[in-house]
Amino acid sequence: MDLERSPLALPFPEMPSIAGVVPRVARAGYKDWGRCDLTYVELAEGTAVAGVFTRNVCCSSEVELGREQVRAGRAHALVVNAGNSNAFTGYRGREAVEAIMTQVAEHLGCPQTEVFVSSTGVIGVPLPKDKARAGIAAALEADACSWEEAAATIGTTDTFPKGAIARAVIGDTTVTLSAIIKGSGMIAPDMATMLGYVFTDAAVEPAFLQRLLSEANERTFSCITVDSDTSTSDTVLAFATGKAGNAPLASFDDPGADAFAAALHDVCRQLAHLVVRDGEGARKFIEVAVTGAVSDESARKVGLAVANSPLVKTAIAGEDANWGRVVMAVGKAGEPADRDRLSIGFGGHWTARDGLPLADYDEAPVAEHLRGSEIAIAVDLGLGDGRATVWTCDLTHDYIAINADYRS
Amino acid sequence: MDLERSPLALPFPEMPSIAGVVPRVARAGYKDWGRCDLTYVELAEGTAVAGVFTRNVCCSSEVELGREQVRAGRAHALVVNAGNSNAFTGYRGREAVEAIMTQVAEHLGCPQTEVFVSSTGVIGVPLPKDKARAGIAAALEADACSWEEAAATIGTTDTFPKGAIARAVIGDTTVTLSAIIKGSGMIAPDMATMLGYVFTDAAVEPAFLQRLLSEANERTFSCITVDSDTSTSDTVLAFATGKAGNAPLASFDDPGADAFAAALHDVCRQLAHLVVRDGEGARKFIEVAVTGAVSDESARKVGLAVANSPLVKTAIAGEDANWGRVVMAVGKAGEPADRDRLSIGFGGHWTARDGLPLADYDEAPVAEHLRGSEIAIAVDLGLGDGRATVWTCDLTHDYIAINADYRS
Numbered sequence: 001m002d003l004e005r006s007p008l009a010l011p012f013p014e015m016p017s018i019a020g021v022v023p024r025v026a027r028a029g030y031k032d033w034g035r036c037d038l039t040y041v042e043l044a045e046g047t048a049v050a051g052v053f054t055r056n057v058c059c060s061s062e063v064e065l066g067r068e069q070v071r072a073g074r075a076h077a078l079v080v081n082a083g084n085s086n087a088f089t090g091y092r093g094r095e096a097v098e099a100i101m102t103q104v105a106e107h108l109g110c111p112q113t114e115v116f117v118s119s120t121g122v123i124g125v126p127l128p129k130d131k132a133r134a135g136i137a138a139a140l141e142a143d144a145c146s147w148e149e150a151a152a153t154i155g156t157t158d159t160f161p162k163g164a165i166a167r168a169v170i171g172d173t174t175v176t177l178s179a180i181i182k183g184s185g186m187i188a189p190d191m192a193t194m195l196g197y198v199f200t201d202a203a204v205e206p207a208f209l210q211r212l213l214s215e216a217n218e219r220t221f222s223c224i225t226v227d228s229d230t231s232t233s234d235t236v237l238a239f240a241t242g243k244a245g246n247a248p249l250a251s252f253d254d255p256g257a258d259a260f261a262a263a264l265h266d267v268c269r270q271l272a273h274l275v276v277r278d279g280e281g282a283r284k285f286i287e288v289a290v291t292g293a294v295s296d297e298s299a300r301k302v303g304l305a306v307a308n309s310p311l312v313k314t315a316i317a318g319e320d321a322n323w324g325r326v327v328m329a330v331g332k333a334g335e336p337a338d339r340d341r342l343s344i345g346f347g348g349h350w351t352a353r354d355g356l357p358l359a360d361y362d363e364a365p366v367a368e369h370l371r372g373s374e375i376a377i378a379v380d381l382g383l384g385d386g387r388a389t390v391w392t393c394d395l396t397h398d399y400i401a402i403n404a405d406y407r408s
Numbered sequence: 409m410d411l412e413r414s415p416l417a418l419p420f421p422e423m424p425s426i427a428g429v430v431p432r433v434a435r436a437g438y439k440d441w442g443r444c445d446l447t448y449v450e451l452a453e454g455t456a457v458a459g460v461f462t463r464n465v466c467c468s469s470e471v472e473l474g475r476e477q478v479r480a481g482r483a484h485a486l487v488v489n490a491g492n493s494n495a496f497t498g499y500r501g502r503e504a505v506e507a508i509m510t511q512v513a514e515h516l517g518c519p520q521t522e523v524f525v526s527s528t529g530v531i532g533v534p535l536p537k538d539k540a541r542a543g544i545a546a547a548l549e550a551d552a553c554s555w556e557e558a559a560a561t562i563g564t565t566d567t568f569p570k571g572a573i574a575r576a577v578i579g580d581t582t583v584t585l586s587a588i589i590k591g592s593g594m595i596a597p598d599m600a601t602m603l604g605y606v607f608t609d610a611a612v613e614p615a616f617l618q619r620l621l622s623e624a625n626e627r628t629f630s631c632i633t634v635d636s637d638t639s640t641s642d643t644v645l646a647f648a649t650g651k652a653g654n655a656p657l658a659s660f661d662d663p664g665a666d667a668f669a670a671a672l673h674d675v676c677r678q679l680a681h682l683v684v685r686d687g688e689g690a691r692k693f694i695e696v697a698v699t700g701a702v703s704d705e706s707a708r709k710v711g712l713a714v715a716n717s718p719l720v721k722t723a724i725a726g727e728d729a730n731w732g733r734v735v736m737a738v739g740k741a742g743e744p745a746d747r748d749r750l751s752i753g754f755g756g757h758w759t760a761r762d763g764l765p766l767a768d769y770d771e772a773p774v775a776e777h778l779r780g781s782e783i784a785i786a787v788d789l790g791l792g793d794g795r796a797t798v799w800t801c802d803l804t805h806d807y808i809a810i811n812a813d814y815r816s
Binding site for chain 1: 726
């Protein structure tokens with residue numbers, strides 16, 4: 001199935017190389033598709049690493065091993081396989097990952113635990129060890145590639161390569177973050193999974209990097225949804241080579257830590273938005289801003305209930321200012337809400353306030369807003385100071401076409 | 409938008425009248441649709457009533473009032489308005505419901521609290537009091553109608569009228585349960601809502617009737633999903649006139665109580681299945697049977713995670729035995745599961761056992777099963793004795809067409 005480039009796609013940004021990071025790609029041939037499908041990124045010795053992983057309890061061996069590996073805090077290489085997720089493959093799948101780790105560790109002369117592996121694609125088929133072995137051998141001898149080539153190679157059903165950059169000043173040193181991601185549904189287990197990687201030349205202690213990544217994740221990747229289905233392989237890793245030469249960041253007391261945290265949050269937000277922009281069948285990018293909740297976490301849950309509602313998402317696809325469906329979704333979230341304090345708006349215009357449709361509601365500017373491709377939904381609960389913003393896309397015929405008409 | 413009759417529709421059953429229950433219909437004209445849209449059911453004095461209602465916190469005044477009314481346990485009349493849900497209409501909506509209750513109570517000479525009102529249709533428009541008043545006046549003078557006419561009149565986007573019957577022997581008395589329901593998505597707030605009514609001539613104490621209805625609800629209506637969206641108006645009421653003359657049932661110690669409970673469960677299950685069979689865009693009826701969970705409630709949650717997964721539902725629509733998507737859905741349910749003990753099957757054939765794809769898996773009989781219109785998915789968690797069965801339908805282009813292409 002050839003997928004058209006998403007109408008919400010953004011051009012790939014100018015992405016600088018990061019000192020201590022060398023990406024390469026090769027053809028392992030995990031599928032019969034005549035394209036590169038193995039990405040190998042070599043990282044300078046001593047690179048700090050942090051990670052966040054899917055909470056799906058049926059996760060892949062890659063995720064299980066990755067969770068253990070980030071605890072040690074150091075990385076020397078990353079391998080990403082596209083075309084086979086290696087999930088639900090039991091001991092044979094785990095052996096395939098360990099074989100990759102051994103092969104790369106022997107080449108680099110580093111501990112096996114410093115080699116990180118991710119896989120994305122079909123479920124239930126053990127990753128073929130021979131193809132992986134030959135693919136890695138080819139990658140080790142390949143020339144360095146561009147970020148755009150690496151971003152394209154980790155993709156599966158993605159319709160455009162996705163990258164983001166940010167910079168921060170630490171003391172008198174400017175550090176750079178270059179990041180890539182793949183994902184097109186939050187998941188389609190035989191086709192897609194969200195995998196994201198942030199590379200920076202900043203010097204950051206692993207424990208602090210983990211804290212910053214976890215915090216950024218809560219307000220970015222954990223605030224997007226395409227179809228409410230959570231992958232068995234979702235992974236975001238951050239690598240900090242330290243080659244920029246700044247005084248290493250270990251806590252928020254260190255000068256520049258706030259700036260670095262902001263830059264990390266910025267690239268994570270950009271990557272999260274890019275995944276939504278490539279959501280399966282997406283024609284509209286939707287932001288749901290929830291205010292007045294009893295807490296930020298409560299606001300996030302209300303926002304996700306709205307963003308996951310198929311009836312809200314089809315209404316937006318139909319350019320219908322159907323605020324009744326938003327009311328319904330708020331009410332089913334299981335969070336504190338009071339029907340008679342609830343306000344709903346689209347594109348900066350309230351349609352209902354304090355539990356009643358607006359008496360002088362003018363539909364024209366709202367209808368105009370809904371004809372666009374960037375949709376803003378506002379929900380004010382009128383209860384407290386909790387707020388959150390979540391992002392999703394509309395639910396269209398193409399989502400059904402991609403997931404029902406296509407046979408794996 | 410004219411909707412075709414669901415391919416999963418069943419013929420309306422031969423439904424006997426129930427002593428002490430007289431249904432009538434009239435045209436209130438809530439919409440400009442030239443059909444009856446107000447149903448009035450007169451119930452014998454002293455009829456016991458029980459009810460279960462939506463947990464959506466943005467519920468309608470009808471639901472708020474109904475919750476209070478069932479506590480008193482007695483009903484004398486039921487009014488169902490189709491075409492306007494009267495939800496999210498504040499004090500004006502509540503006044504409209506109270507006006508109906510007053511009008512009917514004055515006619516019958518009974519307390520206002522014995523008049524039950526339900527409404528279904530567009531959200532955010534207060535029910536027009538004048539239309540309701542004239543409609544009720546017409547209904548009070550109309551001839552009694554058939555169950556099929558009543559079932560058709562409570563419907564909105566339903567594509568076929570839905571009824572169910574069951575009988576039970578209590579002592580030497582045979583009692584009858586005749587029941588009707590409407591619903592086509594679990595919700596589409598501007599069009600549809602699930603409303604169900606069970607009428608029986610059995611004599612049952614209100615508190616016991618409530619207990620039996622709540623228990624039946626847990627294993628029937630609470631185990632179906634069309635699109636995961638929970639209505640602001642969902643209501644199921646059971647009315648027992650006592651006209652059969654059996655010794656009143658007050659507990660499971662009374663002879664015949666088990667038989668009556670089984671019959672009540674039977675009609676509730678039939679009604680629940682009929683709603684799924686009229687699910688928006690449904691082409692396949694799907695049963696998800698979960699075994700081996702740590703508890704029945706845990707099994708139900710796992711089953712609903714599978715039944716609500718858009719990727720599972722689109723796979724079934726595409727007749728694709730995509731058990732990887734079932735694994736994903738089990739894993740995201742938030743319930744105990746062990747990837748390496750999990751087994752998945754379709755139509756009585758296992759495709760994966762104990763965390764591994766079956767080595768000698770024969771796809772032919774599974775593919776044959778998936779081409780049918782009644783699909784069985786089996787999930788065995790291998791952990792305990794908890795079990796549950798849930799029902800849903802597939803997710804097709806027609807769901808998008810009904811909810812996105814249609815403008816309210």
